[in-house]
Amino acid sequence: GESGNAIEGMMKFNVVLEKWRNNELKFHEELSENVVGHDDEDEELESLIIQKVCSWLEEEINIQDVLPFQARLKLSGSIAEETKIRPLDEIDFIIQCSLDVHLQVSDENSNKDWM
Numbered sequence: 001g002e003s004g005n006a007i008e009g010m011m012k013f014n015v016v017l018e019k020w021r022n023n024e025l026k027f028h029e030e031l032s033e034n035v036v037g038h039d040d041e042d043e044e045l046e047s048l049i050i051q052k053v054c055s056w057l058e059e060e061i062n063i064q065d066v067l068p069f070q071a072r073l074k075l076s077g078s079i080a081e082e083t084k085i086r087p088l089d090e091i092d093f094i095i096q097c098s099l100d101v102h103l104q105v106s107d108e109n110s111n112k113d114w115m
Contacts, residue, residue, distance in 0.1 A: 036084040046088050050079065053091055063095060071097035 020027040037043050054075070063071045077092030078084035 031085070034086045035082065036079065036086055036088050037082060049088060050075070050091060057093065067095075067097065069097055069099055071095050 019030070032038060036046050054073070057073055061073070063073060072095070074080075074094050074096045075091070076094040077090075079091055
């Protein structure tokens with residue numbers, strides 16, 4: 001992504017730190033009000049956006065048609081963890097799959113100097 005102005009970013013960060021120092025309780029309240037999906041007013045719109053993006057991706061990328069194993073598209077990152085701070089400017093996804101893997105354990109390539 002694009003990076004912003006470093007000086008501007010430092011100034012904003014200092015303002016946030018000052019708010020936290022002055023009143024930690026108020027800071028936590030303000031922070032929790034700005035987590036995606038934690039405010040009745042914006043929650044419906046944010047949820048709708050996330051659902052629409054998920055639906056569109058599932059329709060456009062039929063994972064099972066291109067992969068020879070079971071897989072599914074899954075939300076990831078701060079949205080999935082319910083820790084995304086507004087604005088809703090990114091949605092992370094992963095492709096979760098099950099692979100049939102057979103593991104053979106051996107000491108063939110180990111170093112035995114420690115014995």
